[in-house]
Amino acid sequence: xxxxRRGIVRDALGIGIASGAYAxxxxxxxxxxxxxxxxTCALSLVMFTGASxxxxxxxxxxxGSVWAGAAAAALLGARNALYGVRLSSLLGVRGLRRxxxxxxxxxxxxxxxxxxxxxxxxxxxxxxxxxxxxALWNLGTLVGALATHALSNPRVLGLxxxxxxxxxxxxxxxxxxxxxFAIAIAAAVVALVCLPFVPAGTPLLIxxxxxGLYGVFRLxxxxxxxxxxxxxxxxxxxx
Amino acid sequence: MLWVGLLTASAACYLxxxxxxxxxxxxxxxxxxxRTIPLVPIALLAALVAxxxxxxxxxxxxxxxAAALGVAAxxxxxxxxxxxxxxxxxxxxxxxxxx
Numbered sequence: 001x002x003x004x005r006r007g008i009v010r011d012a013l014g015i016g017i018a019s020g021a022y023a024x025x026x027x028x029x030x031x032x033x034x035x036x037x038x039x040t041c042a043l044s045l046v047m048f049t050g051a052s053x054x055x056x057x058x059x060x061x062x063x064g065s066v067w068a069g070a071a072a073a074a075l076l077g078a079r080n081a082l083y084g085v086r087l088s089s090l091l092g093v094r095g096l097r098r099x100x101x102x103x104x105x106x107x108x109x110x111x112x113x114x115x116x117x118x119x120x121x122x123x124x125x126x127x128x129x130x131x132x133x134x135a136l137w138n139l140g141t142l143v144g145a146l147a148t149h150a151l152s153n154p155r156v157l158g159l160x161x162x163x164x165x166x167x168x169x170x171x172x173x174x175x176x177x178x179x180x181f182a183i184a185i186a187a188a189v190v191a192l193v194c195l196p197f198v199p200a201g202t203p204l205l206i207x208x209x210x211x212g213l214y215g216v217f218r219l220x221x222x223x224x225x226x227x228x229x230x231x232x233x234x235x236x237x238x239x
Numbered sequence: 240m241l242w243v244g245l246l247t248a249s250a251a252c253y254l255x256x257x258x259x260x261x262x263x264x265x266x267x268x269x270x271x272x273x274r275t276i277p278l279v280p281i282a283l284l285a286a287l288v289a290x291x292x293x294x295x296x297x298x299x300x301x302x303x304x305a306a307a308l309g310v311a312a313x314x315x316x317x318x319x320x321x322x323x324x325x326x327x328x329x330x331x332x333x334x335x336x337x338x
Contacts, residue, residue, distance in 0.1 A: 018320070025325040039245055047249040049256075051280060055287060056248055062291050066244030070251070076283055077252035078276050084259015085267045093260070102257035158332030161304045164292040165311035165328030171284040172315045180281050187282035188289035195290055196297050204286050211282035215275025 008112075008121060009128045015108050016132030019050075020140035026053055027144020029162050032154040033061025037145050044141035048134065049106050051170050052076040058163040059201050068201020075208050083110040090114070090122045104130030183211060303335040 023044065030040040035057055043053050052073035059069035084105045090113055093101045104126065113126040148154050175181040190210060191203040198206070259267065267273075292308045293299055307328040314324040 022321040025322055029325075035241070035245075039241065043245060043249065046246070047252050049252050051284065052248070052252050055283065056245070058287055058291055060241075062294075063296055066241050070244045070248035072283060072287070073248040074251040074255070076280050077255045079280055080252070081255045081259035081267060082273065082276055084256055084261075085264050086259075088260045088264065091260070098260055099257070102260050103253060105256040105259060156333060158303075158307065158329035158334075158336070161307040161332030162325045162329045164288045164304065164308050165314075165325045166321075167284045167287040167291070168308065168311050169315055169321050169324045171281065171288065174277075174281050174284070180278070183278060183281050184285035187285040191286035191290050192293060192299060195294050196299065200296070203290055204283055207282045207286040208279055211278050212275055215278050216271050 005121065005124055008116075008125045012112065012125065012128035012132045015112070015129055016136040019108070019133050020136030022050070023137045023140025024144035024147075025162065025166060026050065026057075027141040027146070028148040028154070028159055029054065029061070029144075029166060030057040030141075031145045031148040032159040032162075033057040035060065037149050040145040041138065041142055044138045047073065048103055048137065049077050049080060050137075054163065054166050054170065055204075058167065059204070061160070061163060062200070064201035065199075068199075068204065072201070072204045072208075075204075080105050083107070086110065086114060087126065090119060091126060092119075092123075101126070101130075104134065106133075108133060183214070187211065303332045306335055307332040 026044065027040055030043065030053070031037065035043070040057075043056065047053050047056070055072040055076050056069040059072055060066060084102070087101075087105060087110060091098075091101055109126050109129045112129040113122045116122040116125055148159065151157065154160065171184060175184045187207045187210075191207050194206055195203050288308070292304045293301065310331040311324050311328040314327045319327070
């Protein structure tokens with residue numbers, strides 16, 4: 001029993017370390033996009049959900065408005081609400097504890113918590129993963145931002161070409177089945193087709209609305225709301 | 240303005256997390272909602288990959304970023320760690336610009 005819990009904590013640390021490395025790239029990309037060191041670190045502290053953070057700075061870096069970035073970030077954060085539904089009965093938190101737990105409701109903590117047979121183990125997994133990830137995610141962000149801050153021109157290192165690679169790595173574990181893959185291709189095409197004609201950042205909103213309509217009106221009944229299984233960072237990439 | 244946008248988006252993300260923990264489960268357990276929400280990140284991330292690789296402002300362009308994405312795709316297929324995927328794309332763009 002004790003060794004099982006030690007195993008959980010060890011896994012949580014492993015996930016934290018992996019996501020710390022991933023946060024280094026967030027810090028670098030965010031700084032390259034034009035955010036200050038303080039803004040970059042603030043995002044990791046208060047937003048603390050990887051895909052949303054990457055979208056926010058990606059849109060800003062590509063010349064979109066901060067509000068277009070904010071909308072994309074919030075839309076990407078919507079899935080965390082579904083994770084919260086699954087976690088609420090497991091965690092049994094109220095008041096201040098619930099307010100603190102909410103910040104940790106992301107892909108990895110959900111995946112770690114719901115994989116346990118016992119409620120106690122679920123709670124240990126959730127909090128251990130949450131604390132390890134939060135600490136190392138913010139540390140990694142600071143390291144990446146500091147390193148890039150020191151460069152006079154991050155373009156020399158090709159860092160301006162890094163965001164699409166980050167998005168692709170976040171996307172890959174979600175499109176292993178045929179339908180999500182088709183949705184991804186369709187979304188990419190639609191975004192490119194409307195891009196020349198609408199304000200910057202708007203293609204993302206158009207795509208979000210279309211996939212929402214598709215989901216509501218077209219899909220046959222199936223289960224949803226599952227976190228990326230092998231996720232290991234606030235964005236849910238799978239390494 | 241940038242700060243206002245960053246903090247507003249952060250607040251929205253936090254409230255979404257808190258809503259899941261706090262609202263009665265049946266509100267969010269609507270079957271259509273449950274199967275639609277997971278599709279949103281797929282569509283948005285794919286749109287972000289496409290627009291940030293193949294456009295500058297309002298123009299569609301084909302430049303070193305396409306090659307960088309190709310290298311990143313290979314790294315993803317080889318199941319390389321996240322940092323390696325991102326670094327390989329950046330290195331590809333940097334090297335091609337030197338040529």
